[in-house]
Amino acid sequence: MTADSLIGQEISQEIKKLSDFLPLLKKGEELIVHGIAVDESLDVDRAIEGRLLDFGFLPGETAVYRGRSIWGSPIWLEIGETKIALRSQEVDHLLVRRLA
Amino acid sequence: MKFANLSRHCLVLIGAPNSGKTTLFNRLTGLQTKAVNYPGSTVDIFLGAFRFAKAEDSVAIQVIDTPGIYSLDPRSPDEAVTRKLIDEMRSRPDRPLILVVIDQTQIQRQLGLVQRLIERGERVAVGMTMMDLSVKDSRPLSLDHLALDLGVPVFDLTQRSRGEPIKTDFGRLEDWIRQESTKSPEAPRDLAPSNADSESLSDDWRRRRFLEASAVVERARAHGAKLAGQGTDEVLRLSARERTQSIDRVLLQPVLGPLIFIVFMAIVFSSVYGLAQPFMDGIDFALSWVKDQTLQSAPTSLALQFLTEGILSGFAAVLIFTPQIYILFLCINILEDSGYLARAAALVDRPLEWIGLGGRSFVPLLSGFACAVPAMIAARSIRSDRERWLTLFILPLMSCSARLPVYALLLGFLFPNQPLQAGLALTALYLGSILVGAVTSLFASRLLQKSEAWRAKTSFLMLELPLYRRPNLALALKTAWYRTLSYVQRAGLTILLLSIGIWCATQFPDFRNPDPQAKMANSYAGRLGRVLTPVFEPMGGDWRTGVSLISAFAAREVFVSTLAVLFSAPTDTDGNAEISEDTMQGRLQERMREATIANGQPLFTTASISALLIFFLIALQCLSTFGVAVRESGSWAFAWTQLLVFNGVAYVSAIFVFQLLERVLTKS
Numbered sequence: 001m002t003a004d005s006l007i008g009q010e011i012s013q014e015i016k017k018l019s020d021f022l023p024l025l026k027k028g029e030e031l032i033v034h035g036i037a038v039d040e041s042l043d044v045d046r047a048i049e050g051r052l053l054d055f056g057f058l059p060g061e062t063a064v065y066r067g068r069s070i071w072g073s074p075i076w077l078e079i080g081e082t083k084i085a086l087r088s089q090e091v092d093h094l095l096v097r098r099l100a
Numbered sequence: 101m102k103f104a105n106l107s108r109h110c111l112v113l114i115g116a117p118n119s120g121k122t123t124l125f126n127r128l129t130g131l132q133t134k135a136v137n138y139p140g141s142t143v144d145i146f147l148g149a150f151r152f153a154k155a156e157d158s159v160a161i162q163v164i165d166t167p168g169i170y171s172l173d174p175r176s177p178d179e180a181v182t183r184k185l186i187d188e189m190r191s192r193p194d195r196p197l198i199l200v201v202i203d204q205t206q207i208q209r210q211l212g213l214v215q216r217l218i219e220r221g222e223r224v225a226v227g228m229t230m231m232d233l234s235v236k237d238s239r240p241l242s243l244d245h246l247a248l249d250l251g252v253p254v255f256d257l258t259q260r261s262r263g264e265p266i267k268t269d270f271g272r273l274e275d276w277i278r279q280e281s282t283k284s285p286e287a288p289r290d291l292a293p294s295n296a297d298s299e300s301l302s303d304d305w306r307r308r309r310f311l312e313a314s315a316v317v318e319r320a321r322a323h324g325a326k327l328a329g330q331g332t333d334e335v336l337r338l339s340a341r342e343r344t345q346s347i348d349r350v351l352l353q354p355v356l357g358p359l360i361f362i363v364f365m366a367i368v369f370s371s372v373y374g375l376a377q378p379f380m381d382g383i384d385f386a387l388s389w390v391k392d393q394t395l396q397s398a399p400t401s402l403a404l405q406f407l408t409e410g411i412l413s414g415f416a417a418v419l420i421f422t423p424q425i426y427i428l429f430l431c432i433n434i435l436e437d438s439g440y441l442a443r444a445a446a447l448v449d450r451p452l453e454w455i456g457l458g459g460r461s462f463v464p465l466l467s468g469f470a471c472a473v474p475a476m477i478a479a480r481s482i483r484s485d486r487e488r489w490l491t492l493f494i495l496p497l498m499s500c501s502a503r504l505p506v507y508a509l510l511l512g513f514l515f516p517n518q519p520l521q522a523g524l525a526l527t528a529l530y531l532g533s534i535l536v537g538a539v540t541s542l543f544a545s546r547l548l549q550k551s552e553a554w555r556a557k558t559s560f561l562m563l564e565l566p567l568y569r570r571p572n573l574a575l576a577l578k579t580a581w582y583r584t585l586s587y588v589q590r591a592g593l594t595i596l597l598l599s600i601g602i603w604c605a606t607q608f609p610d611f612r613n614p615d616p617q618a619k620m621a622n623s624y625a626g627r628l629g630r631v632l633t634p635v636f637e638p639m640g641g642d643w644r645t646g647v648s649l650i651s652a653f654a655a656r657e658v659f660v661s662t663l664a665v666l667f668s669a670p671t672d673t674d675g676n677a678e679i680s681e682d683t684m685q686g687r688l689q690e691r692m693r694e695a696t697i698a699n700g701q702p703l704f705t706t707a708s709i710s711a712l713l714i715f716f717l718i719a720l721q722c723l724s725t726f727g728v729a730v731r732e733s734g735s736w737a738f739a740w741t742q743l744l745v746f747n748g749v750a751y752v753s754a755i756f757v758f759q760l761l762e763r764v765l766t767k768s
Binding site: 067 | 208311566
């Protein structure tokens with residue numbers, strides 16, 4: 001689902017890091033990717049951003065939350081047709097909105 | 101391109117990890133392949149000859165399998181090699197054909213790579229895999245439309261099960277290769293500076309590219325939907341995606357998931373030891389038979405002894421573990437092909453992260469329980485430099501199968517006719533190796549954390565969890581065979597040469613002496629053992645223990661055969677140790693019980709045997725591992741640090757255990 005196809009649906013205007021939403025999320029809940037928060041001066045952040053973009057975490061894309069491991073990290077997320085395991089520090093860089 | 105042995109016509113396979121590239125490579129080459137190091141790196145690429153279906157096709161096409169990449173922007177040494185290879189091959193007069201392998205279930209994300217290569221003017225085609233997972237899809241992908249849109253050929257190259265009614269495009273791929281290899285390629289396009297350097301690609305460009313790919317896929321699906329509406333034959337079956345979600349509800353369930361993981365690992369682990377044992381016994385029997393026949397074929401001479409004890413024993417040291425390595429690789433292949441391995445890595449990521457490692461370290465560490473040599477090679481897939489370094493560092497601490505004969509002998513000595521206690525002690529040793537590895541990794545990662553350069557090294561997981569599918573057993577068997585052969589080729593020569601070296605050290609200069617004990621005592625190894633006696637005494641040993649420990653540097657299990665020679669445990673008429681059978685081991689244990697030191701006290705006691713067990717648990721004695729560590733880390737300092745630290749800690753720990761137990765047991 002892209003941004004265009006969301007027109008008409010109610011979207012929470014609150015944009016937060018995915019990690020902030022995590023305690024509230026239910027399995028199967030859809031999230032709209034807003035962007036990737038990085039400190040451009042840090043190589044680590046830039047590398048994480050690059051990899052997130054490789055996986056298709058682009059503004060407007062829909063990610064589906066699929067749960068997490070017993071340790072809390074990694075979490076399972078679907079983006080497009082790809083299921084991905086993301087560590088907490090990676091989750092920390094993803095800016096998302098929840099579908100209300 | 102710097103490979104002298106590359107033929108004129110090449111087909112390079114590139115694609116994302118898990119796209120089915122290697123499966124396709126094996127299919128195209130029939131597994132007649134060899135691994136070569138990419139110049140200036142430790143990364144392997146695989147070469148094989150394309151097998152044309154029709155015999156009259158005489159054009160020799162070399163197929164190159166490259167490490168998986170997501171884009172042309174390298175983020176790991178493996179990915180950098182693929183990018184370099186493509187760049188270097190552009191300068192050849194006959195630019196290679198590039199087949200980009202795409203998992204159709206991930207096409208949106210993987211198509212960007214094709215678009216980038218087309219822009220560069222490469223000779224590209226697309227090989228689509230996993231088309232059998234395209235299920236009862238109301239909008240199936242139209243490959244013809246996709247090819248039209250991209251302007252390059254697109255082939256369905258899915259490896260289907262026997263009897264699958266849908267036809268693949270392997271024949272069309274052959275036609276394309278035949279046509280293209282006879283054409284003179286156009287000169288590559290000059291790239292605009294902004295595109296020439298991958299590092300300069302902007303995020304906007306990347307976003308645009310992703311959206312373009314999405315549009316291409318959308319059009320191909322729309323066309324497919326139109327065709328499907330006109331009555332395309334569709335098989336009604338459960339969607340692979342839905343099936344994956346159902347399985348994941350169990351296998352990734354927070355509590356059940358880790359428990360199932362433990363069961364799977366227990367099955368893998370017991371298979372590596374249980375299933376391999378009859379084959380190991382078979383190899384042992386066959387080599388012993390060859391040795392006996394050789395000895396009986398001619399009068400005893402130094403040359404004959406060299407052949408049987410130096411060379412044949414060296415071969416035995418190489419071959420004896422191949423069943424375990426084969427079964428381990430087979431299990432890994434099956435788990436990987438089924439889609440579970442990525443999930444296993446994700447499940448253990450957090451506990452491994454606590455000690456500075458990551459989920460990708462899991463497979464190398466698991467392999468380390470069979471042999472550290474292939475495990476170190478497997479560590480190349482770890483993308484984070486820090487995690488790879490730490491994994492390589494602690495790998496020799498995993499209790500490899502070469503330690504088993506030593507443990508069996510020493511535990512049999514400690515617990516005679518008490519299999520339960522011996523079994524529990526063996527379990528404790530394995531758990532101990534995991535614990536020591538974890539503590540070492542934790543300590544080393546804390547040290548690295550203090551260095552700014554290492555702190556800045558990226559460490560992330562971001563692991564794709566592929567759809568579950570039924571593993572192709574035939575291919576898994578073949579691939580495991582190939583990987584095992586690769587291990588024999590890599591480690592075999594080193595182990596053989598070291599075995600010969602150790603044999604020479606234990607035979608010369610008194611090689612004519614008919615008494616094997618006296619010969620050993622006067623040998624260079626024996627002399628060194630005597631010189632080092634003060635070193636071994638604090639851990640409860642004498643020169644004989646010292647010689648055995650020194651000889652164990654060829655291969656750990658040589659410790660047992662050296663002890664057998666030194667204590668003239670079961671030997672044949674020529675003094676050759678025969679200790680493979682349980683009864684022989686029992687006799688060696690008896691001799692060890694009778695052995696005394698100068699003051700008449702027994703040499704082997706509970707304290708000294710425990711000290712030896714601790715020494716073997718920690719020490720890095722395998723010189724093949726040392727050699728591979730140098731190559732994989734690219735640093736002699738790394739391998740020397742490993743050798744000195746582990747052997748130093750092993751030695752101090754052995755002294756501590758011996759002195760402690762000696763005092764406690766004497767008092768009681």
